[in-house]
Amino acid sequence: MQFELDRGSREPLYRQLAGSLQQRIRSGALPARTRLPTVRQLAQQLGVTRLTVHSAYAELQSVGWVEATVGRGTFVAERIEQLIAPPEAEFGREVTPGGMLSDILRMTQLPGLAALARADPAPEHYPLRNWQRACELALASGGPGLMNYTTAQGDLTLRSTLAEVVRERGVTAGPDELLVTAGVTNGLSLLTALLAPPGSTVLVEQPTYLGMLNILAARGVRAVGVPIDDDGLIIEALEDLLRVERPAFLYCMPTFQNPSGVCLTPARRASLLELATRRALTIVEDDIYGRLAYEGAPPHALKADDHSGQVIYLSSFSKSLMPGLRMGYVVAAPSMIKQLTLLRQAQDVCSPLLIQRALSVFIEQGWWHTHLRRMLPRYRERRDALLRAMERQFPMGVTWSRPRGGFSSWVSLPPGVPVTELYVSAIGRGVAFTPGQVFCAGAEDVPHMRLCFSVEPPERLADATVTLGALLRERGGSRSLPTPAIGEYVPVV
Amino acid sequence: MQFELDRGSREPLYRQLAGSLQQRIRSGALPARTRLPTVRQLAQQLGVTRLTVHSAYAELQSVGWVEATVGRGTFVAERIEQLIAPPEAEFGREVTPGGMLSDILRMTQLPGLAALARADPAPEHYPLRNWQRACELALASGGPGLMNYTTAQGDLTLRSTLAEVVRERGVTAGPDELLVTAGVTNGLSLLTALLAPPGSTVLVEQPTYLGMLNILAARGVRAVGVPIDDDGLIIEALEDLLRVERPAFLYCMPTFQNPSGVCLTPARRASLLELATRRALTIVEDDIYGRLAYEGAPPHALKADDHSGQVIYLSSFSKSLMPGLRMGYVVAAPSMIKQLTLLRQAQDVCSPLLIQRALSVFIEQGWWHTHLRRMLPRYRERRDALLRAMERQFPMGVTWSRPRGGFSSWVSLPPGVPVTELYVSAIGRGVAFTPGQVFCAGAEDVPHMRLCFSVEPPERLADATVTLGALLRERGGSRSLPTPAIGEYVPVV
Numbered sequence: 001m002q003f004e005l006d007r008g009s010r011e012p013l014y015r016q017l018a019g020s021l022q023q024r025i026r027s028g029a030l031p032a033r034t035r036l037p038t039v040r041q042l043a044q045q046l047g048v049t050r051l052t053v054h055s056a057y058a059e060l061q062s063v064g065w066v067e068a069t070v071g072r073g074t075f076v077a078e079r080i081e082q083l084i085a086p087p088e089a090e091f092g093r094e095v096t097p098g099g100m101l102s103d104i105l106r107m108t109q110l111p112g113l114a115a116l117a118r119a120d121p122a123p124e125h126y127p128l129r130n131w132q133r134a135c136e137l138a139l140a141s142g143g144p145g146l147m148n149y150t151t152a153q154g155d156l157t158l159r160s161t162l163a164e165v166v167r168e169r170g171v172t173a174g175p176d177e178l179l180v181t182a183g184v185t186n187g188l189s190l191l192t193a194l195l196a197p198p199g200s201t202v203l204v205e206q207p208t209y210l211g212m213l214n215i216l217a218a219r220g221v222r223a224v225g226v227p228i229d230d231d232g233l234i235i236e237a238l239e240d241l242l243r244v245e246r247p248a249f250l251y252c253m254p255t256f257q258n259p260s261g262v263c264l265t266p267a268r269r270a271s272l273l274e275l276a277t278r279r280a281l282t283i284v285e286d287d288i289y290g291r292l293a294y295e296g297a298p299p300h301a302l303k304a305d306d307h308s309g310q311v312i313y314l315s316s317f318s319k320s321l322m323p324g325l326r327m328g329y330v331v332a333a334p335s336m337i338k339q340l341t342l343l344r345q346a347q348d349v350c351s352p353l354l355i356q357r358a359l360s361v362f363i364e365q366g367w368w369h370t371h372l373r374r375m376l377p378r379y380r381e382r383r384d385a386l387l388r389a390m391e392r393q394f395p396m397g398v399t400w401s402r403p404r405g406g407f408s409s410w411v412s413l414p415p416g417v418p419v420t421e422l423y424v425s426a427i428g429r430g431v432a433f434t435p436g437q438v439f440c441a442g443a444e445d446v447p448h449m450r451l452c453f454s455v456e457p458p459e460r461l462a463d464a465t466v467t468l469g470a471l472l473r474e475r476g477g478s479r480s481l482p483t484p485a486i487g488e489y490v491p492v493v
Numbered sequence: 494m495q496f497e498l499d500r501g502s503r504e505p506l507y508r509q510l511a512g513s514l515q516q517r518i519r520s521g522a523l524p525a526r527t528r529l530p531t532v533r534q535l536a537q538q539l540g541v542t543r544l545t546v547h548s549a550y551a552e553l554q555s556v557g558w559v560e561a562t563v564g565r566g567t568f569v570a571e572r573i574e575q576l577i578a579p580p581e582a583e584f585g586r587e588v589t590p591g592g593m594l595s596d597i598l599r600m601t602q603l604p605g606l607a608a609l610a611r612a613d614p615a616p617e618h619y620p621l622r623n624w625q626r627a628c629e630l631a632l633a634s635g636g637p638g639l640m641n642y643t644t645a646q647g648d649l650t651l652r653s654t655l656a657e658v659v660r661e662r663g664v665t666a667g668p669d670e671l672l673v674t675a676g677v678t679n680g681l682s683l684l685t686a687l688l689a690p691p692g693s694t695v696l697v698e699q700p701t702y703l704g705m706l707n708i709l710a711a712r713g714v715r716a717v718g719v720p721i722d723d724d725g726l727i728i729e730a731l732e733d734l735l736r737v738e739r740p741a742f743l744y745c746m747p748t749f750q751n752p753s754g755v756c757l758t759p760a761r762r763a764s765l766l767e768l769a770t771r772r773a774l775t776i777v778e779d780d781i782y783g784r785l786a787y788e789g790a791p792p793h794a795l796k797a798d799d800h801s802g803q804v805i806y807l808s809s810f811s812k813s814l815m816p817g818l819r820m821g822y823v824v825a826a827p828s829m830i831k832q833l834t835l836l837r838q839a840q841d842v843c844s845p846l847l848i849q850r851a852l853s854v855f856i857e858q859g860w861w862h863t864h865l866r867r868m869l870p871r872y873r874e875r876r877d878a879l880l881r882a883m884e885r886q887f888p889m890g891v892t893w894s895r896p897r898g899g900f901s902s903w904v905s906l907p908p909g910v911p912v913t914e915l916y917v918s919a920i921g922r923g924v925a926f927t928p929g930q931v932f933c934a935g936a937e938d939v940p941h942m943r944l945c946f947s948v949e950p951p952e953r954l955a956d957a958t959v960t961l962g963a964l965l966r967e968r969g970g971s972r973s974l975p976t977p978a979i980g981e982y983v984p985v986v
Binding site for chain 1: 551552554555556557560561571572575576591594595598599601602604611613616617619621624625628632634635636637638639640641642643644645648649650653668674675676678679682704707708710711712811815816817818819834835836838839840841842843844845846847848
């Protein structure tokens with residue numbers, strides 16, 4: 001088996017090797033059930049360390065492309081045909097929030113693709129060893145009962161720990177004001193079921209989290225966008241809208257908004273709370289990125305200053321720890337928590353108790369805070385790498401947000417750039433981004449894209465930006481186009 | 494600290510000790526943050542082994558009543574007040590499927606209570622060591638990617654394994670016909686959302702799984718009961734109902750039905766499939782107890798003989814392995830799986846990938862089959878102990894089903910027995926059962942109760958039955974009441 005590895009490349013050798021192997025599997029050169037060389041053989045043949053080969057195999061295993069059996073070796077997966085459907089044909093079929101979410105989730109199976117579409121944490125830094133220790137500690141103390149059902153509201157031990165966690169965001173809540181959810185999406189889904197009947201209206205930032213638009217669409221709820229700018233949600237625009245709309249609630253991310261990364265200013269936070277109290281507007285605050293601040297401490301949550309009880313607060317550990325835990329939470333009044341608990345009970349009974357108790361241990365041991373401290377400089381470095389690369393590689397006429405936190409930048413393209421075509425072409429060249437349209441309520445042909453800088457290391461971000469820059473120049477963008485004004489990344493007013 | 498332990502009792506010493514400790518904590522004699530004696534001290538003082546004390550402490554820890562800190566000792570939980578609300582006051586407030594489900598889930602926090610209310614597997618036999626090995630093997634092969642999001646449909650590796658699992662129930666399905674769910678409840682919730690709009694009708698066996706009645710109530714769907722007898726669902730009654738009702742689907746458990754434990758006969762299975770085909774009736778088959786057969790091999794699933802595609806099949810590992818995994822699955826046509834996948838995506842994105850992959854490893858290693866083989870004789874023994882004890886302890890006029898599989902017996906009481914009062918009194922005396930009403934669509938004052946024999950060892954089942962027998966004699970039952978006819982445990986026709 002021959003591979004060409006480029007020792008001068010910024011791409012680590014194991015990734016080059018994983019990519020080459022993937023290419024050969026995709027081409028059919030290595031069909032299902034083919035036995036791969038042993039780690040030792042291939043390392044020797046290529047003149048690389050065994051760790052390099054082992055890491056490449058592990059990357060392919062993690063997505064199910066190869067399977068290892070102790071004592072027998074590593075084989076191309078039996079069901080490989082189902083995994084290697086050509087991505088150009090498989091992706092971009094439906095540029096809706098739901099269709100795009102499916103695309104993004106399927107991309108987790110494609111290790112070769114530069115993952116600028118996924119607002120996920122960096123998997124190579126997952127604190128797996130401490131997580132395993134937390135599970136062991138939880139089991140040693142809790143025993144087999146941790147594999148039982150538990151209450152739908154969630155484990156009291158975890159809720160007590162979460163009460164301490166939200167206190168660090170300025171939010172005071174007792175365990176009876178907390179509901180454990182399977183991520184923020186689950187909390188949003190339950191809240192929508194409780195508060196927004198089919199046919200009702202929910203206000204969202206424009207652009208907003210595509211998962212929320214997907215939930216609203218699935219439940220037959222109308223989403224109306226409120227524009228944002230560099231300072232976050234535009235309060236005057238919200239006030240205007242409230243004169244004509246009677247929304248079930250406003251969904252917003254005041255701190256490091258997805259997809260734009262912008263942060264609501266203190267003055268606007270005060271205005272928003274005042275307006276909400278005056279108009280009896282329920283605010284659903286999604287604080288999932290609240291801890292991921294790269295320039296000093298983040299502002300407190302909006303909920304911290306909510307003296308009239310207008311704000312329902314949600315967050316999770318999907319960005320600040322690991323999404324696979326499926327662990328999030330809602331803070332609301334005890335009466336609302338009770339209603340949400342009954343809905344959760346009728347949805348899937350409860351979240352796994354072992355994960356709940358292990359998460360509590362993980363936090364109480366200080367491992368979550370350690371992990372955050374370790375990750376913030378890394379994400380800052382990645383953000384800087386992406387911003388620098390866009391500066392160098394993107395044609396004139398393209399602008400972008402410069403987030404001080406979160407996982408993504410919102411890129412504004414010259415009008416007329418065929419974003420969906422660009423999306424499919426980029427995947428064909430090994431780079432995934434997210435078309436802007438899926439973040440926008442009721443909008444089509446949105447000349448924007450979201451680029452996430454959290455998953456890939458700086459060198460891969462730079463390479464991906466070269467590819468995207470080339471595509472942009474081919475596909476409509478040109479250095480001679482006029483530069484849009486500041487705030488241009490607001491797509492719809 | 495003084496404890497009276499009865500060495501002649503059938504109750505293990507550690508359970509007696511845990512019970513005594515619990516009593517003292519409940520009484521306030523051991524308030525929050527009290528340091529308990531060390532294991533060594535207490536073992537010496539009581540003249541028992543350290544394992545006994547350790548097991549008692551572990552049982553209290555598992556439900557959060559005490560907390561252990563390495564090097565500091567074991568303490569009564571800081572938030573103990575929230576856990577020890579007197580159960581007589583806390584339970585039985587709302588005798589509805591939802592209220593009872595909350596009661597049952599909260600009972601998992603009360604180790605002293607004889608758990609005849611919970612249709613759970615026996616926690617002391619959970620295969621924790623093999624489960625941990627499965628997690629380690631999965632992580633060793635899959636790496637950090639297993640803590641990422643995955644597709645809402647579920648991991649392909651697990652779905653391929655599940656395809657083999659359902660084959661053993663006679664069901665042929667490819668991975669594209671499978672959806673991974675967070676337990677059967679989750680599958681039922683998604684199917685109801687897809688197939689039964691608010692205001693529509695769903696047929697259920699009478700009595701049926703209370704979780705399904707809870708889902709239907711939560712979604713505003715009307716449940717109509719079809720009577721059952723010792724041979725399962727009465728087909729003629731279903732046929733009669735279909736003349737007046739146009740149900741979205743029929744929900745049933747043909748194999749070891751919950752709560753009755755009855756099993757649909759081969760002849761009725763054939764009639765049911767014929768009727769479903771003729772009337773274009775969709776059948777939702779819940780096979781959660783299908784593997785838990787105590788007298789020879791269980792019949793194949795109904796889905797096995799479904800040649801016209803009328804049957805949607807669900808099962809899970811909550812009874813046959815551990816409910817805390819929150820792992821179940823749906824088998825349906827690929828087009829329906831796609832729709833359910835989109836709903837799941839808008840509900841909570843996906844199930845934890847690590848648990849999915851570890852479950853696949855667990856099954857592929859043969860550990861699930863080993864566990865089942867080990868558990869079947871134990872459950873058979875428990876069933877026999879309960880049936881024997883009822884024979885001895887229950888007054889005349891009380892009858893019960895004699896299940897050949899599953900986890901529960903359906904007990905018919907003389908009319909007029911105040912079941913809800915009985916329920917609350919029994920909890921006061923340390924025994925929990927489930928009032929029959931919550932298993933019955935549109936019925937009140939149902940003179941039945943469900944007794945589960947799966948959680949408690951034979952001696953605890955016997956003791957609990959003594960308590961229940963005494964209560965039945967006090968509260969309206971008497972040996973002089975007429976014996977109901979066979980099939981009397983059908984509450985509503």
